Amino acid sequence: MTIAIFLGALLGTMAIGLPIAxxxxxxxxxxxWHMNMFDAQILAQNVIEGANSFPLLAVPFFxxxxxxxxxxxxxxxxxxxxxALVGHVRGGLxxxxxMAAVIMAALSGSAVxxxxxxxxxxxPMMNRAGYDRARxxxxxxxxxxxAPIIPPSIGFVVFGVAANVSISKLFMAGIAPGLMLGxxxxxxxxxxxxxxxxxxxxxxxxxxxxxxxxxxxLALGLPVIVVVxxxxxxxxxTEAAVVAAVYALxxxxxxxxxxxxxxxxxxxxxxxxxxxxxxxxxxxAMVSAxxxxxxxxxxxxxxxxxxxxxxxxxxxxxxxxITMLVGTAMDMTPTILILTPVLMPLVKAAGIDPIYxxxxxxxxxxxGLITPPVGTVLSTVAGVGKVSMDEVTRGVWPxxxxxxxxxxxxxxxxxxxxxxxxxxxx
Numbered sequence: 001m002t003i004a005i006f007l008g009a010l011l012g013t014m015a016i017g018l019p020i021a022x023x024x025x026x027x028x029x030x031x032x033w034h035m036n037m038f039d040a041q042i043l044a045q046n047v048i049e050g051a052n053s054f055p056l057l058a059v060p061f062f063x064x065x066x067x068x069x070x071x072x073x074x075x076x077x078x079x080x081x082x083x084a085l086v087g088h089v090r091g092g093l094x095x096x097x098x099m100a101a102v103i104m105a106a107l108s109g110s111a112v113x114x115x116x117x118x119x120x121x122x123x124p125m126m127n128r129a130g131y132d133r134a135r136x137x138x139x140x141x142x143x144x145x146x147a148p149i150i151p152p153s154i155g156f157v158v159f160g161v162a163a164n165v166s167i168s169k170l171f172m173a174g175i176a177p178g179l180m181l182g183x184x185x186x187x188x189x190x191x192x193x194x195x196x197x198x199x200x201x202x203x204x205x206x207x208x209x210x211x212x213x214x215x216x217x218l219a220l221g222l223p224v225i226v227v228v229x230x231x232x233x234x235x236x237x238t239e240a241a242v243v244a245a246v247y248a249l250x251x252x253x254x255x256x257x258x259x260x261x262x263x264x265x266x267x268x269x270x271x272x273x274x275x276x277x278x279x280x281x282x283x284x285a286m287v288s289a290x291x292x293x294x295x296x297x298x299x300x301x302x303x304x305x306x307x308x309x310x311x312x313x314x315x316x317x318x319x320x321x322i323t324m325l326v327g328t329a330m331d332m333t334p335t336i337l338i339l340t341p342v343l344m345p346l347v348k349a350a351g352i353d354p355i356y357x358x359x360x361x362x363x364x365x366x367x368g369l370i371t372p373p374v375g376t377v378l379s380t381v382a383g384v385g386k387v388s389m390d391e392v393t394r395g396v397w398p399x400x401x402x403x404x405x406x407x408x409x410x411x412x413x414x415x416x417x418x419x420x421x422x423x424x425x426x
Contacts, residue, residue: 005034006288006295010338020334021277021284028287031295043287050286051279054238055167058157060275061241065152065248066108067267072252072259074219075117077212078103081220084212088203091193093126094139095186101143102182105150106223107244111332111369115144115380123385130198133387138395141381142185142403145366148332150178152226152240155362158282158333160237162289162340165354167237168230170362173355173421175227177363177410181403188402218251231424278333285337309350316352316411319343320364324404327368331376335365359417363407370396 009030013023028046032038069075082099086092097118104114118140126136148155151171160167204212226244229235235243252259308315326335340361347357369377372393382392410417 005030010288020330021280024281024284024288024334024338028284028291031288031291035291035295037294046287046290047283050283053161053282055157055161055236056279056282058152058167058238058241059154059278060271061238061245062109062152062154062157063113063275064268064271065241065244066110066113067271068245068248068252068259069104069107069219070113070117071263071267072248073256074107074222074248074251075100075104076121077216077219077256078107079118079121081212081216084204084209088200090200091131091189091196091198092200093122093129093131094136094189094193097122097126097136097140098143098182098185098189101140101146102150102179103220103223105147105178106152106226107219107248109147109152109154111145111147111366111377112380114147115141115377116384118144119381119384123381123387131193131196132395134391134395135192136395137381137385137387137392138397138399139185139189140385141370141375141377141392141396142399143182144377144381145369145403146178146181148362148366148369149174149181149359151175151223151230152237152244153362154278155332155336155365156358157237158278159336159340159358159362161282162285162337163344163354163358165358169355169421170358171230171237172227172424173359173417174362175424176420177359177406177417180406180416181363184402184406185399188398192398218255222247281333281337285334285341288338289341305346309346312350312352313412315346315350316357316360317408319346319357320360320407320411323361323364324368324371327365328371328373330368332365332369335368336361353414353418355421356414356417359421360407360410363403363410367400367403367407370400 006027009027010023013026014020018026028043029038079096079100082096086095086099089095101114101118104117108114123136123140127133147153151174153171153174156170156174157167159165160170222244225247226240229243230237230240253261305315308318323335323339326339344354347354369375372378378389378392378396381387382389
């Protein structure tokens with residue numbers, strides 16, 4: 001009965017168009033009524049405590065770093081550097097997009113921010129060069145979702161807070177899987193364009209490559225600072241977010257001088273608006289998470305899935321399939337906040353490493369950003385690149401399937417995630 005009320009209240013409020021944060025609050029209230037323990041003070045206290053978390057301070061600063069990166073010329077220099085390296089080969093602009101996405105993922109941590117930057121910078125170039133419009137938009141969409149996997153990742157911050165798992169370890173564990181997702185896109189793009197006759201630009205000279213590398217050095221220095229700082233304990237993930245924002249601001253205004261002080265208000269406002277949405281979601285989710293604990297719903301689920309608990313691989317497979325289904329209808333942050341309190345007791349009961357689970361759960365949620373019909377990143381690329389949603393959806397399928405294949409490879413071979421992870425944070 002408790003499960004029926006939880007799902008009925010959540011899905012029902014979402015079906016009538018209530019924003020997800022309010023749907024989560026309504027679900028918590030419904031469970032309170034069911035338990036005959038409604039108390040407005042408890043409701044308010046959980047909302048406040050949900051957002052009262054030091055690690056969550058990383059969210060607005062990573063958002064701000066992403067906004068500054070795009071406006072201050074860091075993204076453009078990274079694209080130019082990748083163009084100088086691989087722009088001359090067959091399908092070169094696709095490889096440029098993948099390289100740029102992997103590097104930019106280590107700057108912003110936001111798939112939407114990277115999608116907007118890549119679509120604005122590369123999609124017009126790919127269209128002018130004669131690449132298939134739908135395929136190009138699909139590649140840029142799929143490449144953008146590497147951002148929540150490679151540190152710094154806003155998604156890992158939210159999951160780490162919700163699951164009470166080390167955010168630093170999640171960051172370090174995401175590096176190798178993020179690179180493998182990029183490699184899967186690289187192979188898929190090579191297979192799709194191997195017979196195309198598009199004329200590639202001439203190879204950049206050694207002097208041009210060196211000049212592009214020199215121009216992008218300061219932009220490329222940010223991910224190195226963040227990863228090295230986290231690995232050696234110089235700063236926490238929250239402090240890393242501040243470092244990233246201040247570094248990007250300094251480089252954009254003082255060194256590159258492409259960001260004017262008059263633009264800062266708009267950038268701060270955009271970062272604050274996006275951060276406010278995430279923080280309110282986290283606060284509202286705390287009410288439902290608390291009620292799930294009080295109603296003992298997670299224990300009921302553990303009992304229900306008892307046969308799978310003794311077979312961790314099958315349990316992970318079932319969780320990934322459920323998350324894939326939810327990801328088609330819900331954005332990444334609410335999916336993390338709703339499913340994490342439900343799934344973590346199962347993961348712990350099965351003896352699955354929480355860091356390993358967090359990485360796969362995040363990969364699944366990231367791919368959900370390009371899964372129709374919701375697909376936030378698909379909408380971003382379509383809007384910024386002036387491409388129809390149908391074209392983007394059609395073009396993203398081969399890349400999305402390649403990323404799902406990598407994810408299921410991780411399910412059956414956990415060592416692919418945990419061996420490099422332990423090297424990074426060990």
